[in-house]
Amino acid sequence: MIVRWIIFIAIYIAIDIYAYQAFRTFTKNNWFSAAYIAISVLLLLAFIYQVTSGDSSRTMTPWRMYTFGLVVAIFFPKLMLVLIMFTEDVVRVVVGGFAKLGGINDTFFVPSRRKFVSAIALGLAAIPFSSLLYGMYRGKYNYKVLSYTLEFDDLPDAFDGYRITQISDVHSGSFDNEEKVAYGIDLVNQQKSDLILFTGDLVNNMTNEMIPWKDLFSKLKAGDGVFSVLGNHDYGDYVTWASAEDKIQNLEDMKILQKEMGWDLLLNENRTIERNGERIKLIGVENWGAGGFKKAGDLNAACEGVGDDEFKILMSHDPSHWQQQVKADARHFHLTLSGHTHGMQFGIEIPGLVKWSPVKYRYENWAGIYEEFGRYINVNRGFGFIGYPGRVGIWPEVTVIELKKRSHTA
Numbered sequence: 261m262i263v264r265w266i267i268f269i270a271i272y273i274a275i276d277i278y279a280y281q282a283f284r285t286f287t288k289n290n291w292f293s294a295a296y297i298a299i300s301v302l303l304l305l306a307f308i309y310q311v312t313s314g315d316s317s318r319t320m321t322p323w324r325m326y327t328f329g330l331v332v333a334i335f336f337p338k339l340m341l342v343l344i345m346f347t348e349d350v351v352r353v354v355v356g357g358f359a360k361l362g363g364i365n366d367t368f369f370v371p372s373r374r375k376f377v378s379a380i381a382l383g384l385a386a387i388p389f390s391s392l393l394y395g396m397y398r399g400k401y402n403y404k405v406l407s408y409t410l411e412f413d414d415l416p417d418a419f420d421g422y423r424i425t426q427i428s429d430v431h432s433g434s435f436d437n438e439e440k441v442a443y444g445i446d447l448v449n450q451q452k453s454d455l456i457l458f459t460g461d462l463v464n465n466m467t468n469e470m471i472p473w474k475d476l477f478s479k480l481k482a483g484d485g486v487f488s489v490l491g492n493h494d495y496g497d498y499v500t501w502a503s504a505e506d507k508i509q510n511l512e513d514m515k516i517l518q519k520e521m522g523w524d525l526l527l528n529e530n531r532t533i534e535r536n537g538e539r540i541k542l543i544g545v546e547n548w549g550a551g552g553f554k555k556a557g558d559l560n561a562a563c564e565g566v567g568d569d570e571f572k573i574l575m576s577h578d579p580s581h582w583q584q585q586v587k588a589d590a591r592h593f594h595l596t597l598s599g600h601t602h603g604m605q606f607g608i609e610i611p612g613l614v615k616w617s618p619v620k621y622r623y624e625n626w627a628g629i630y631e632e633f634g635r636y637i638n639v640n641r642g643f644g645f646i647g648y649p650g651r652v653g654i655w656p657e658v659t660v661i662e663l664k665k666r667s668h669t670a
Contacts, residue, residue: 265308269304272304272335275335275338275339275342276300276338278341278342278345278346279338279339279341279342279345280293280296281345281378282341282345282378282381282382283296283378283382285374285375285378285379286375286378286379286382299334303327303330303331303334303335306327306330306331307327307328307331310323310324310327310328311324320431320433320434320464320465320498320646320647321433321464322433322434322436322649325434325646325647325648325649326396326649328647328648328649329392329396329648329649329650332392332648333388333389333392333393333396334389336388336392337385337386337388337389338385340381340384340385340388341381341382341385344377344380344381344384344385345377345378345381348374348377391652391653392648392650392652394650394652395605395606395648395650395651395652396648396649396650397650399650399651399652399655400605400644400645400649400650400651400656401437401440401441401443401444401656402651402655402656403443403444403447403643403655403656403657403658404655404656404657404658405447405451405657405658405659405660406628406657406658406659406660407659407660407661407662408629408638408659408660408661408662409661409662409664410595410629410636410661410662410663410664411664411665411666412571412594412663412664412665412666413665413666413668414569414571414594415540415571415594415663415664415665415666416535416538416539416540416571417538417665418535418536418537418538419535419538419540419571419663419665420663420664420665421662421663421664422454422455422535422540422662422663423451423452423453423454423455423660423661423662423663424453424454424455424456424457424573424597424660424661424662424663425448425451425453425455425456425457425482425658425659425660425661426456426457426458426459426597426638426640426658426659426660426661427448427456427457427458427459427640427643427657427658427659428458428459428460428461428491428577428597428598428599428600428640428642428643428657429459429460429461429491429599429600429602429640429642429643429644429646430458430461430462430463430470430473430477430643430644431461431462431463431464431493431642431643431644431645431646432462432463432464432469432470432472432473432644433463433464433465433466433469433470433646434464434644434645434646434649435473435644438476441473441476442476444643444656444658445476445477445479445480447658448480448658449479449480449481451658451660453482453660454482454483454484455482455483455484455485455487455533455542456480456481456482456485456486456487457486457487457488457542457573457575457597458486458487458488458489458523459488459489459491459575459576459577459597459598459599459640460488460489460490460491460492460493460494460547460575460577460599460600461491461492461493461494461577461599461600461642461644462488462491462493462494462514462518463493463494463514464493464498464646465493465496465498465499466496466499466510467494467496467510467511467513467514467517468513470517471517474517474520474521477521478520478521478522480521480522480523481522484533485524486521486522486523486524487523487524487525487526487531487542487544487575488518488523488524488525488526488544488575489525489526489527489544489545489546489547489575489576489577490514490525490527490546490547490556490577491547491577491578491599491600492547492549492553492554492577492578492600493646494511494514494547495511495547495554495556496510496511497554515527525544526542526543526544526545526562526575527544527546528544528545528546528556528557528558528561528562529543529544529561529562530542530543530544530562530563530564530565530566531544539570540570540571540572540573541566541570541571541572541573542573542575543562543563543566543572543573543574543575543593544562544574544575544576545557545558545559545562545574545575545576545581546558547577547578548576548577548578548580548581548585549577549578549580549581549600550578550580550581550583550584551580553578553580557576557581559585559586559589559591562574563591566591568590568591568592571594572591572592572593572594572595573593573594573595573596573597574586574593574595574596574597575596575597575598576596576597576598577598577599577600578598578600579596579598579599579600579601579623579624579625579626579637579639580623581596581598582596582598582625582637583624583625586635586637587632587633587635587637588633592634592635593635594635594636595635595636595637595638595661595663596635596636596637596638597637597638597640597659598625598637598638598639598640599639599640599641599642600639601619601622601623601626601627601639601641601642602619602641602642602645602646602654603617603619603626603627603641603642603654604617604618604619604626604654605642605645605647605648605650605651605652605654606618606648606651606652606653606654607619607627607652607653607654608653609627609653609654615627615628617653617654623639625637625639626639627639627641627654638659638661640657640659641654641655641656641657642656642657643656643657643658644656
């Protein structure tokens with residue numbers, strides 16, 4: 261661990277020094293130099309302290325997240341500066357070398373050119389810097405309503421036009437603005453859907469994080485109710501508990517809290533939604549995630565009493581569950597609702613043109629609607645945030661899905 265920290269600090273300092281040269285091209289003011297060094301050192305010390313303090317590096321507190329956010333917002337633009345300036349230096353050395361071999365005067369590098377390249381580098385670095393700061397200041401509460409219409413051959417007639425609102429990944433331990441969160445809750449209720457479904461991660465670490473927000477989220481209402489499942493963060497697995505009993509009690513408190521909020525928590529269970537004598541099945545599994553994530557989800561237990569030919573909506577927090585177990589299941593789960601990825605809270609989305617986030621290299625299904633074998637999954641981008649305390653390009657989401665009976669008119 262000590263060796264890793266030495267390597268990290270060495271890389272951090274090297275990048276800092278190299279990036280500093282771009283700034284020095286424009287100013288040699290000693291006060292600027294002192295401020296630059298002070299900010300770099302303070303950020304490094306704060307980051308080391310936040311990572312090494314506490315009972316777990318995965319325990320997310322607001323202070324830890326904001327420290328991480330500031331490090332990201334400042335360090336990554338510096339890294340961009342280094343890449344640009346280093347590339348320019350490599351080109352200059354190569355060109356100068358060929359010029360010298362050819363007996364030609366090296367006019368490739370002059371101070372004005374260096375200043376021009378530095379200006380370009382600083383301008384480009386300002387884009388991620390300002391974007392990441394904006395993401396922390398405004399982006400994390402920039403709620404968006406995304407609406408989809410899905411058609412099915414075997415949807416019961418009574419559910420033609422049925423509306424579902426999905427939210428996911430609240431991560432209440434990260435919230436710091438009651439007014440903005442209240443706006444998000446109002447936005448959910450404004451959709452006037454028949455059903456509200458929450459697909460896991462109500463907290464970051466412990467159930468008591470939700471206590472200050474309990475009354476607010478209790479305001480979520482839908483004609484057929486509010487249903488929920490657990491996500492990987494809801495089990496208290498990322499906290500060191502004083503005893504096994506404390507961890508068990510934390511989970512029990514989570515179940516009690518959701519019941520007091522008026523939510524129906526499905527723990528490998530199913531419910532029947534009826535309308536005009538017809539019905540659909542709502543199925544909820546506990547968290548099941550690929551790799552090292554908890555695998556408490558049990559499809560067989562959750563589907564007890566559910567007919568193979570019934571219309572099924574499945575809530576499962578982690579979309580890797582759909583890829584590995586659900587989509588090819590012979591019981592035909594018509595629609596699966598997941599979350600978990602957050603779209604990494606960072607990316608680029610231009611409807612109809614581009615949808616990209618680094619998380620796509622980890623999850624095949626990471627945001628929005630996907631279809632295979634005539635079965636659909638929606639991966640909600642999340643209502644809250646964790647880790648980086650902001651969002652850039654991948655905004656907090658309220659999903660509205662309308663179910664339609666497919667028409668077969670000639």
